[in-house]
Amino acid sequence: MAGNSIEFDIKVPNKTRYLSLIGKIGEDIARELDRYGGDRDTLAYHLNLVLTEAMVNAIKHAGPNEPEKLVRIVISIISDEMTIRVYDDGQGFDINEIPPPNFDELEDRGRGIFLIRSLMDSVCYWKSHRENVLEMKKKLI
Template sequence: MSRGDTDPARSVSAQLSDVPDEIRDFEDRFVEAAGKAGYEQASCFALRLAMEEATRNAFRHGHADLPDEPIDVAYDITPEIVTITVRDHGPGFDPTELPDPTAPENLARPHGRGVMLIRAYMTDVRFNDTGNEVTMTYRKPD
C-alpha cells in the first residue's frame, strides 16, 4: 500500500517545548502515524499514554529548574515495533527508587504513577545511567 503525501512521518526526531498545543499536535501526529502503520486502537491508546507520561515527566521533573528549555523526543515506527526516546537536560533520577504507587500507604497520593503506567503498557523500558533519558519499545501484539 502506498502512502499518501499527507501521511505523517514514521521516523521523527524533534525538540519539544512545554506548550500544550505543541505537545498535543506532536502526540496526535505520532498516534496518527502509528495508526497508519497498522497499529490498532488499543495499541494507539498505549502509545499515546506512554508518550504523554514520558514527556510530562521530562518537563515536570527533569526540567523543573529549566522551564524554558525544550526536551528531545524521537520515535521510529515500523510495522512491528515502535521505539520512543525522550531525553531531558536535567540531572536525571534513579527509577529504582520510585515508591510503589499501588502500596496501600501510597494509594491516595496524587502523584507517582507515570513510570508505572509506561512500564505496564510498553514492551520494554530502559533508562540511561544518568536517568534523564528513557527509551521505550512497543511490539505489535500478534
C-alpha cells in the same frame, strides 16, 4: 507507512501545552502502520499516553534555570519494533528506584511511570554526560 521503517525526530518547547500535539503524533502513527494485527484505537491511546507521560517527565526534570528549553522526542520503527526516546537535560532520576504505586494508598501522584511500564515492553533510563534519556520499546504485532 511503507515497510514500517521510519524515524521521527521532534523538538518541542518544554511546556505542557504541547502534550496534545505530541500525543496526537503517537495516535497518527498507530493508525498509519502498514502491518498491525491488534486494535489500532487501543494502540493509539496507549502511544498517546506513553508520549504524554514521558514528556511530562522530561518537563519535570528539565534544567530549572533555562525555561525556554526544548524536549526532544525520537520515535523510530524498524520492522515490527517501536522505540521511543525522550531526552531531558535535568537532574535525572533512576526509574528503577521508583516503586510501583501502592494500590491501597490513595496518592495523587506516582502513576506515570507505572502506566508507561504497563503499556510498553521495556523501559529504561540512563544518563549521558549532557542529557538523560528515557527509552521505551514495544513490539508492534
